[in-house]
Amino acid sequence: MxxxxxxxxxxxxxxxxxxxxxxxxxxxxxxxxxxxxxxxPEEVKKLKNPLQPSESxxxxxxxxxxxxxxxxxxxAGKGDGPEAMMHDPPPADLTDAGHMNTLTDxxxxxxxxxxxxxxxxxxxxxxxxxxxxxxxxxxxxxQPATPSDMKPSAPASSKPDANTKPVPSSKK
Numbered sequence: 001m002x003x004x005x006x007x008x009x010x011x012x013x014x015x016x017x018x019x020x021x022x023x024x025x026x027x028x029x030x031x032x033x034x035x036x037x038x039x040x041p042e043e044v045k046k047l048k049n050p051l052q053p054s055e056s057x058x059x060x061x062x063x064x065x066x067x068x069x070x071x072x073x074x075x076a077g078k079g080d081g082p083e084a085m086m087h088d089p090p091p092a093d094l095t096d097a098g099h100m101n102t103l104t105d106x107x108x109x110x111x112x113x114x115x116x117x118x119x120x121x122x123x124x125x126x127x128x129x130x131x132x133x134x135x136x137x138x139x140x141x142x143q144p145a146t147p148s149d150m151k152p153s154a155p156a157s158s159k160p161d162a163n164t165k166p167v168p169s170s171k172k
Contacts, residue, residue, distance in 0.1 A: 013167050014049070024034065034140070038107070038111060038116065039155060040083050040106070040107050040110045040111075041110075044105055044106045044107070044109070044110045045104045045106045045107050045110075046104070046108060047104070047105060047106030048105055048106070049109070049132050049134060049135050049136065049165055050132060051129065051132045051133060051135075053054050053088050053136045053139070053140065057133050057136055058133075058136060058140060061133035061134050061136055062137060064130055064133060064134055064137075065077075065134065065137055067143035068122065068125070069081075069134075069157070071083045071092045072084050072118075072119070073092070073094055074091075074140070076095060077094035077102040077138070077141040078094070078095050079091040079092055079093040079094070080140075086130060087118040088118070089118075090121070094097040094138050094142060095141050095142055096142060097142040097143070097144070099142075100138070100139070100141075100142035101142070105139070107133060108135045108138055108139075109131055109135050112126075112131045112134055112135065112138075122134075122143045143146070
C-alpha cells in the first residue's frame with residue numbers, strides 16, 4: 001500500500017461514520033416530531049369562530065370534508081378512512097368528545113390551516129371561511145345527537161291517547 005492510500009482509507013471511514021451518525025440523528029428527530037403534541041401559539045388558541053353553526057355553513061363544510069378529509073378521517077370522522085392505515089401517526093378520531101372538548105376553536109383552526117405530517121396544510125387550499133366552516137363541522141362530530149336528530153322509539157307519554165282503545169290481554 002502506498003502512503004497515500006492510508007489517509008484515504010481513514011477519510012473514507014470517517015465519512016462513513018459521519019453518514020451513519022447523520023442518518024441516526026435524522027431518524028430520532030422524525031420519531032420525536034411525530035410523537036410531539038401540536039405547538040399552537042397561545043394567541044391562536046384564543047381565536048373564536050366568527051361563523052355561526054347554521055345549516056348553510058354546516059352543509060358547505062360537509063362538502064369540504066368529503067373532498068378533503070374523508071380519505072383519512074372517514075365518513076363519520078372516526079379516523080378510519082380508507083387511507084388511515086397508511087399514516088403514522090394515525091388520523092384523529094374527531095368524534096372523541098373527551099379529546100375534542102380540550103381543544104379551542106382556534107386550536108382546531110390552526111391544525112386545519114397549518115397541518116403536520118401526514119396531514120397536509122389547508123391554508124392555501126381553502127379560504128379562511130372554509131376552514132372556519134370545517135371547525136364547525138368538526139365540533140358537531142363530537143357532539144351528542146340532539147333529540148330532534150333522533151327518531152322517537154316510544155311515545156313520549158305513558159298515558160293512553162283518548163282515541164286509542166286499550167288492547168285486551170289474552171290470559172289463558
